[in-house]
Structure formats: C-alpha cells, structure tokens
Amino acid sequence: MKHASEGKRIAHIKISNLTNGTHRYEFECDASDFADEWIDTERFSAPIFITAALTKAMTEIVVELSVSTxxxxxxxxxxxxxxKRLSGDYRILFLQSAEAANGSDDDDDVRVLSKNETHIDLTPDVRETLILAVPMKNVCQDAACAENDAPIKREFSQTHSKAFESEWQRKLAEISKKFKN
Ligand SMILES: [Zn+2]
Incomplete structure (x- = not known):
C-alpha cells in the first residue's frame, strides 16, 4: 500500500555511492512534516528523532530504523x-537488482531496488513505525485513577475516527502474522 505523500521526505538517503559496511544517519522532524492525518500535531507535539543504520554488503542493504519521540x-x-516516551524499530532488507524493480511494495520487509535507484526514502517506514509505537492502553500514574475500576471512558481520542483504530488493528494483525511465520 502506498501512502499519499504530501509531506516532506523525512528520511531520504543517497545510496548510489554507499560503500560496504555500516553507515549511520540521523534525522529530526516534526509531526507537521508528515502532512498526514495519522501523525497529528496534537499527539505528536514533540520533535521526532530518527536514526537509520544502513549496512551494505555487495548487493544487499539492511536498514535498521529507530524512531523515538x-x-x-x-x-x-x-x-x-x-x-509518554515512544520508540519503535523497523528492519528492512533492500536487494539491488540488475533488472528494473517491478513495483516493490513499500509495506514489505524485503524490497527490490533497481540498479539505477540512487536514493531510498524511508519516510513511509518512519510513519508506520511511529504509529505502531503508540501503546494500545494508556493509564496515568495517579493513585486515585488506578483505584478507579470504572470502565474505560473512551476507546480512542475523540479527535480520531474509527478509521484510525481499524487501520491500527490491521497493522497489529499484520505484525502478529509476521511473528507467527
Ligand atoms: Zn488516569
């Protein structure tokens, strides 16, 4: 699934002259850079820190992405x-192919890069990692609140539609599928 990207390229890395070995990159952005309704500026009010470690070996590049905010x-x-401090990691394997890549899916953990691709854009992966880092349950440290056994007052923030939740549950289902494999 491709995401409409009206936002900036937040983690765009040049790979055309990448030498074998590990290369580290750091990026910092704000929620508004995503121009994306799922990364709302109210929830993600603080700077978002991104590190990407690219390990190249011959025609493979392993990307280890960490996002925190x-x-x-x-x-x-x-x-x-x-x-709440959130952090998430994501690992993607890029394979450089002599042939033209035929429509590799951005949601896959293994992606094919054609030889003439000079950059990889990790922006959609930063987005996904950030969304998945939001905990399902959030309870404050207040003792009075902890004793309160009242049913949970809200399913999700009122500002979010049901669509957010179902998108999120779909992601969780995808992840648990991956772990079962
Ligand atoms: Zn509370």
Missing amino acids: TASLQCDRCLAPIS
Missing part, C-alpha cells in the same frame, strides 16, 4: 494528559 496522550480512565 515524546507523545501527548490521554489516560484511558480519567482522560488526564500523559506525556
């Missing part, structure tokens, strides 16, 4: 604001 969340029980 502090998100502004809400307690599921009492709706108190919670500031």
Whole structure:
C-alpha cells in the first residue's frame, strides 16, 4: 500500500555511492512534516528523532530504523494528559537488482531496488513505525485513577475516527502474522 505523500521526505538517503559496511544517519522532524492525518500535531507535539543504520554488503542493504519521540496522550480512565516516551524499530532488507524493480511494495520487509535507484526514502517506514509505537492502553500514574475500576471512558481520542483504530488493528494483525511465520 502506498501512502499519499504530501509531506516532506523525512528520511531520504543517497545510496548510489554507499560503500560496504555500516553507515549511520540521523534525522529530526516534526509531526507537521508528515502532512498526514495519522501523525497529528496534537499527539505528536514533540520533535521526532530518527536514526537509520544502513549496512551494505555487495548487493544487499539492511536498514535498521529507530524512531523515538515524546507523545501527548490521554489516560484511558480519567482522560488526564500523559506525556509518554515512544520508540519503535523497523528492519528492512533492500536487494539491488540488475533488472528494473517491478513495483516493490513499500509495506514489505524485503524490497527490490533497481540498479539505477540512487536514493531510498524511508519516510513511509518512519510513519508506520511511529504509529505502531503508540501503546494500545494508556493509564496515568495517579493513585486515585488506578483505584478507579470504572470502565474505560473512551476507546480512542475523540479527535480520531474509527478509521484510525481499524487501520491500527490491521497493522497489529499484520505484525502478529509476521511473528507467527
Ligand atoms: Zn488516569
């Protein structure tokens, strides 16, 4: 699945002259750079830090992506604001092919790069990693709240549609499928 990308290229890396070995890259961005409704500026109010380690060996490039930020969340029980450190990792294998890559899917962990591709754009992967890093449950540290056994007041932030949740559940299902394999 391709994501409409009206946002900037947040993690765009030149690979045309990459030598064998590990190369580290760091990026910093803001939620607004994504221009994406899932990366809302209210929740992702702090700077987003990205590191990418590219390990090249012959015609393979292993990308280890780490994304971290502090998100502004809400307690599921009492709706108190919670500031939470989020981090997520993602690993992708790029294979350089002599032939033209025929429509490799951005959601795959293994992707084919044609010889004439000079850059890889990890922006969609940063996005996915960030969305997946948001915990399903968020409960504040307040003792009164912890004792409160009242049912959870909200399923998700009111500002998010059901679509967000189902997109999210789809992602989780995909991940658990991957772990079973
Ligand atoms: Zn609470």
